Amino acid sequence: MSLLEVSNLSKSFSTRRDLLGRRTGWTHAVRDVSFTLGAGECLAVVGESGAGKSTVGRMVLRLIEPDAGTVTFAGEDVRAAKPARLRQMRRGMQMIFQDPHSSLDPRMTVADAVAEPLVVHTDLDRAARRRRAVELLDKVGIGARYLGRYPAELSGGQLQRVAIARALTLEPKMIVCDEPVAALDVSVRAQVLNLLRDLQEELGLAYLFVCHDLALIEVIADRVLVMKAGEVVESGTTSQIYAAPSQDYTRALLDAVPVPIPRGARQA
Numbered sequence: 001m002s003l004l005e006v007s008n009l010s011k012s013f014s015t016r017r018d019l020l021g022r023r024t025g026w027t028h029a030v031r032d033v034s035f036t037l038g039a040g041e042c043l044a045v046v047g048e049s050g051a052g053k054s055t056v057g058r059m060v061l062r063l064i065e066p067d068a069g070t071v072t073f074a075g076e077d078v079r080a081a082k083p084a085r086l087r088q089m090r091r092g093m094q095m096i097f098q099d100p101h102s103s104l105d106p107r108m109t110v111a112d113a114v115a116e117p118l119v120v121h122t123d124l125d126r127a128a129r130r131r132r133a134v135e136l137l138d139k140v141g142i143g144a145r146y147l148g149r150y151p152a153e154l155s156g157g158q159l160q161r162v163a164i165a166r167a168l169t170l171e172p173k174m175i176v177c178d179e180p181v182a183a184l185d186v187s188v189r190a191q192v193l194n195l196l197r198d199l200q201e202e203l204g205l206a207y208l209f210v211c212h213d214l215a216l217i218e219v220i221a222d223r224v225l226v227m228k229a230g231e232v233v234e235s236g237t238t239s240q241i242y243a244a245p246s247q248d249y250t251r252a253l254l255d256a257v258p259v260p261i262p263r264g265a266r267q268a
């Protein structure tokens with residue numbers, strides 16, 4: 001049994017309403033998507049903008065309610081879970097969003113943001129919560145001098161590290177990473193990606209890694225799911241997909257990966 005099993009997941013959004021407010025237009029954002037994710041594994045979900053990648057990631061955690069399909073996490077039916085049980089299950093499955101500026105509360109210090117999940121989910125006292133926050137911030141490379149700072153005082157890369165520390169607070173088995181480096185300066189993307197990879201190895205985390213940039217996938221993903229217009233059009237190991245993509249669509253995505261220009265070479 002895999003850690004995460006997703007079967008025939010579908011979701012439509014209403015896009016238009018008539019003058020009486022009745023829904024008249026629909027987007028099939030996700031159609032019949034199935035996959036598995038093993039413990040400690042990284043599965044990348046790739047595809048062009050609007051392919052349905054983020055909707056899949058959010059449905060796995062039930063941040064968006066699916067219209068149809070099943071999601072099983074650690075053997076338990078996520079869609080059937082009542083609110084209290086779902087909150088408990090979310091200890092094991094966390095999410096990192098694209099923009100850390102909007103995922104962290106601007107009024108909360110870095111230390112409090114990381115410790116907050118412990119307030120909700122454990123009976124640790126304030127001192128123990130603080131110790132855990134310090135330990136986690138150290139793990140993601142944020143030094144003690146940032147503990148009392150507010151999000152507005154940190155760079156995008158530092159903030160994403162804080163968001164990662166917060167996601168780790170409750171010792172999850174899986175993290176849905178939704179374009180975790182896309183909003184960051186190019187110069188810090190590799191550092192944050194390396195951090196995610198190191199944490200994965202050290203903690204045995206599974207990642208569902210939503211990403212539009214195939215250049216990033218090669219360094220972190222074990223397997224790849226290629227989505228187009230809400231459907232899975234191809235899947236395989238990362239090396240298979242890179243070496244011999246079976247779909248023109250995947251080939252086009254790969255062809256769009258920028259090839260680094262060697263230092264000193266002149267651009268045409």
Ligand SMILES: Nc1ncnc2c1ncn2[C@@H]1O[C@H](COP(=O)(O)OP(=O)(O)OP(=O)(O)O)[C@@H](O)[C@H]1O
Nearest residue numbers: 013014027029048049050051052053054055056212
């Ligand atoms: N809340 C919503 N209401 C209406 N339509 C939505 C909503 N969320 C997503 N969609 C639509 O569903 C489709 C899939 O969106 P989704 O964000 O999952 O794609 P994506 O592959 O993650 O793309 P991107 O990388 O641009 O975020 C798109 O057509 C999008 O416009």
